[in-house]
Amino acid sequence: KNEVEQSPQNLTAQEGEFITINCSYSVGISALHWLQQHPGGGIVSLFMLSSGKKKHGRLIATINIQEKHSSLHITASHPRDSAVYICAVRSNNYGQNFVFGPGTRLSVLP
Amino acid sequence: KAGVTQTPRYLIKTRGQQVTLSCSPISGHRSVSWYQQTPGQGLQFLFEYFSETQRNKGNFPGRFSGRQFSNSRSEMNVSTLELGDSALYLCASSLGQVVGTDTQYFGPGTRLTVL
Numbered sequence: 001k002n003e004v005e006q007s008p009q010n011l012t013a014q015e016g017e018f019i020t021i022n023c024s025y026s027v028g029i030s031a032l033h034w035l036q037q038h039p040g041g042g043i044v045s046l047f048m049l050s051s052g053k054k055k056h057g058r059l060i061a062t063i064n065i066q067e068k069h070s071s072l073h074i075t076a077s078h079p080r081d082s083a084v085y086i087c088a089v090r091s092n093n094y095g096q097n098f099v100f101g102p103g104t105r106l107s108v109l110p
Numbered sequence: 111k112a113g114v115t116q117t118p119r120y121l122i123k124t125r126g127q128q129v130t131l132s133c134s135p136i137s138g139h140r141s142v143s144w145y146q147q148t149p150g151q152g153l154q155f156l157f158e159y160f161s162e163t164q165r166n167k168g169n170f171p172g173r174f175s176g177r178q179f180s181n182s183r184s185e186m187n188v189s190t191l192e193l194g195d196s197a198l199y200l201c202a203s204s205l206g207q208v209v210g211t212d213t214q215y216f217g218p219g220t221r222l223t224v225l
Contacts, residue, residue, distance in 0.1 A: 031212075042216070043202075045213050045214050045216070098145075102152050
């Protein structure tokens, strides 16, 4: 079992839809990150969370430390949101490694 | 401020050769970390540096090594290249001492192809 899991693996949505991507982890963490990767490889950090909720524009990220679960929400989705979204955790175990989820590939259709 | 830069952007090598990749962090950032991304394994942590000290290393063979210089620039080296080393190699920089506890800024990556 992977230390960090994401669902769904792939997601297709219509422009304007509300989107949720989930991340669950099995290790103790110092922080959880949501990353966005566009075709071509460039990665942008969207959020870093250690508790609660953060909002930036149309993006909202939440984390529940007790349940070891985080969600990334995109409101009023747009085709430019099409990308791979990756959850990553700074683990307190395994020598303090940075562990990545497998990613969720999102396609938003116009 | 300029972002994280990586050189070269693309590289083609043959099996058995060795390669050195370079990463220049954002000015003022003292933490640099390296990652390998492949279609099969996804993103995997290679190593992290702070103030010229390797703080942690991922589960990779000893053929993978790195270092950080006094100006925070970092290099990673892969010796005796294997076909499976073909990947996108990403570096990221951050302000904090412990990678992953503050925002990481990623470079564009170096795409290595081993023939």
